[in-house]
């Protein structure tokens with residue numbers, strides 16, 4: 001979902017800027033006095049600036065409310081229903097369990113035995129649904145609730161050497177328990 | 179309205195000064211073209227149009243990343259030096275020393291990759307260099323790291339020389355940033371944009387390079403004495419702080435060409451002694467330093483306030499570009515009697531490339547988005563946007579202007595065509611990275627799933643277009659280089 005939003009928002013922003021540059025670039029052959037143009041455009045800038053600040057503030061409020069970090073810092077309101085350990089190795093994933101019920105919250109305690117890896121869960125449409133870094137000496141706790149039953153796959157999203165792209169692990173998500 | 183004449187030589191620049199700048203740009207141009215070909219090879223390989231063994235894919239990736247970051251820095255430094263030299267007494271010897279160290283570093287880096295097999299990427303993320311699982315030998319990793327260190331020392335010398343010369347003329351770095359005018363009464367006498375920008379860059383890059391050198395040295399020790407270990411989270415912070423600052427500094431140096439040359443083409447001044455301009459640069463100085471945690475958003479153990487700051491400062495970092503630099507370029511250009519040529523077109527393109535390139539960057543710095551886009555092709559999508567269409571367009575535009583102004587290069591029928599090929603090819607090329615990111619394609623993957631391959635192939639086509647256009651620019655630069663270097667302006 002966020003992939004699509006990110007793409008649409010970026011496309012819109014880039015297209016808008018491109019349109020302004022093309023418009024101004026192509027009209028540059030039709031010169032006019034700089035004085036009035038400068039005054040007018042710098043007046044507009046105040047509104048443009050205010051608009052950007054408002055947009056940024058709104059986006060921050062909307063997106064900073066629900067962050068994925070609290071469990072790692074021991075601040076989660078309640079424990080997850082399932083907790084499981086994940087360790088990255090060059091080049092395989094060691095996982096306590098690889099089958100989970102849909103609709104149940106899982107806390108993946110992710111670490112690494114050697115270098116940095118990236119623990120990323122892909123659904124069967126090859127989209128990332130969640131990720132965290134697998135770091136030596138540290139444990140990142142990733143909480144995730146699988147929505148749909150199906151076959152998921154872990155890929156490594158931090159470059160870790162020769163077989164980085166082969167470091168996969170299947171996860172099976174079954175129909176909800178109850 | 180009279181047509182401006184943008185091809186006036188700068189009186190403050192003699193033949194020897196011009197020589198070192200042209201040497202920087204020539205080195206950058208030649209390496210740029212080679213590295214672009216390596217980039218195309220990677221895209222072709224991912225698109226299964228070329229069969230490369232994964233170890234070689236990762237070596238090529240390492241060389242391309244390191245080489246491109248290096249020449250972006252070198253080209254930016256060349257531009258900065260050219261304009262800053264007109265205000266302060268920079269040392270020629272230091273400028274040449276930086277280039278010599280750069281070339282020495284390049285040799286060590288190539289040796290480390292080609293002979294030592296090193297493929298730990300330009301970010302050498304600790305403790306990967308010491309854990310190659312047989313893919314490279316310790317000497318290869320060491321050669322690469324020492325090469326980086328030497329290049330870093332060269333840049334550090336250059337920035338320290340800038341600091342010395344700037345302080346000699348303006349008294350302090352605060353004055354050079356225009357603080358008296360920013361925080362007090364604006365008497366309109368703030369230093370030139372080149373001075374302001376160079377001061378900002380020297381502050382951030384000195385910090386960045388020192389942090390980078392620290393982690394390079396620790397990694398080197400760790401290579402030979404595995405018992406000496408570094409906290410992996412600290413290492414990550416140091417590396418991304420260095421990497422973020424250094425690559426961003428390239429565009430803050432290169433943009434000086436836009437501030438200085440665009441007004442010569444439009445015949446309109448671009449005043450820098452105003453509070454908006456000075457405020458933007460002072461704010462950027464701080465923001466470039468504190469924004470780097472947006473590279474660590476998926477490191478949940480990092481203190482949370484830093485990660486939240488990473489998102490918020492990423493948003494505010496866009497303001498100086500969108501409301502001052504790109505906006506200023508638009509104001510300068512709007513209905514101006516501009517003289518279009520290759521240089522002016524590339525400089526305008528670069529303002530677009532920078533402004534547009536920060537949009538996908540800010541999107542990805544949003545933590546909830548980062549959780550599904552981090553380390554996908556979205557990331558190279560955003561940084562190729564502002565590097566290829568921003569920094570490099572600035573450098574190529576400056577180079578075209580140099581050989582036209584000093585080398586008597588003439589307009590050619592190819593200019594317009596190659597400009598549009600570069601622009602369209604560039605947007606198409608980065609667009610394919612961004613689509614790859616949307617589709618979940620991981621970055622730094624030697625092999626792609628079949629669903630991702632069509633985009634790899636389109637990207638190869640666009641990359642070939644970019645390379646063809648760049649080849650025209652670079653060949654034209656070299657054709658005019660001799661005359662530009664030797665002429666008595």
Ligand code: HEM
Pocket residue numbers: 213214215216217218220221239240242243244246247250299300301558562565566569570620621622623641642644645
């Ligand atoms: C025709 C032009 C170019 C092509 C075809 C190209 C291609 C590529 C490719 C295929 C990758 C690897 C993407 C992946 O992770 O799968 C890459 C990475 C990269 N490129 Fe480029 N590139 C081009 C221009 C540039 C320029 C102009 C710069 C900078 C000035 C640059 C800097 C980098 C960097 C820093 C990386 C990251 C390396 C890493 O992940 O370690 N590239 N490029």
Ligand SMILES: [Cu+2]
Pocket residue numbers: 088089090091116117118156157158159160164167
């Ligand atoms: Cu891995």
Ligand SMILES: [Cu+2]
Pocket residue numbers: 116117118156157158159160161164165167
């Ligand atoms: Cu990996």
